[in-house]
Amino acid sequence: MKRKLLFSTLALLCFGGNALAGGPSADGNYHALYQAAPGASAEVAQVGCTEDLGCGCETPCDCDVAACEPDCGADALVGCDVGCDAGCDGGCDSGCGCGFGNGFFSKLGGCDLGEPFALFGECGNLSAGGWVQMGYHTDALPLFNSRPDEYQLHQAWLWAEKAIDTSCGFDIGGRIDYIYGTDSQDTQAFGIDNNHWDNDWDNGPDYGHAMPQLYLEAGYGDLSVKVGHFYTIIGWEVVTAPDNFFYSHAYTMYNSEPFTHTGALATLAVSEDVEVYGGYTFGWDSGFEDNGDSFLGGVSLALNEDISLIYATVAGRFADKGGNTEKGYMHSIVADVALTDSLQYIFQSDYLDTENQNDAGVRNTFGINQYLIYTLSDCLAAGTRFEWYNQEGVFSAYGTETDIFALTMGVNYKPHANVVVRPEIRFDWDDDLVAGLDEGEEQTTFGIDTIFLF
Incomplete structure (x- = not known):
């Protein structure tokens, strides 16, 4: 136990300090923030053409302020050389487009992501894209990464969407997602007892196809409603690889949270800082049929510029698989805190309590996940995750608590705007031998994957 506490303490301290941009958002959309470098550079150039750069420089570097003031847009980028180029060597090392940030990292060189490319791109409110994720890990983890010592295709993903725009009143849109790879069978509608929807789209024991999202969305003003098959709002980690910091997943995400729902979910923006969710679903991970009756809802709060809080819950009948009905309650609470401009802390607590009618069994879990994301530049970030997962009736026979x-x-490295490389090292402890680790009570796993976006 002392060793576990020591590792957890080191994990939460080893990435402290000052650096640059923030980490993932509360909804797990890390990729969207991590790819925002081109737009961020343009914004810095605009600020750089004022008397105060706002980036640690008392003077506007080598920029002629008078020449720049009439147009601080694209011309400023050329005329002022991004406002801070010369200042990097003279004290302007706050990271506004000038390499890796403060101190040691500013000497490592600049970060050039290049121009992102897209096979499909956008046309008005219509957009399409995808990615390919391939990875390798040394030991099996019963959390998606279950094929050790094998370079594998996890996700070959395609999506298409018509986003709604309610600025002028009513609008309607929708989205469809398709996946092929080893992650597909974990994203199918496995909550049903038959092979309806995509539950039998397998290609051998591990590979297969899935369609985890297919929904219509309508909105008017601050209210929108999804109807169909869509991802859950529970938790911080998600199925989509580009939206997670780590290659591997948490026990809580894989064993105590739903992945998808079928039903209807409404979202209301009460104010700029408050959103509420509420809807009806056919249980957990089910297709387009009545396999459960549950409430899905929650609330998102922006407490201030640096702290956001999300509470999400599912309650009711989760599944009726082969006449074996499971019902109960679960919730996730996620706090996302920007400790500095470069250091993000995420705290997540999940609670699940269900019972099975046929054999009077229970499934009770409680988990705490903590993340630190330390962004060194637009190209490089480091992070750590520590999880405590307490469960009864998940891995082993009902009644066993462990x-x-x-x-x-791990590290996220972006050699290009369309490429993410995620090496990591992971340590697992399971004294009761119920988690299915390859090495028994303790396991050390090295993993690395690459995501190509288009």
């Missing part, structure tokens, strides 16, 4: 611990440390 604690599982996992510490993950």
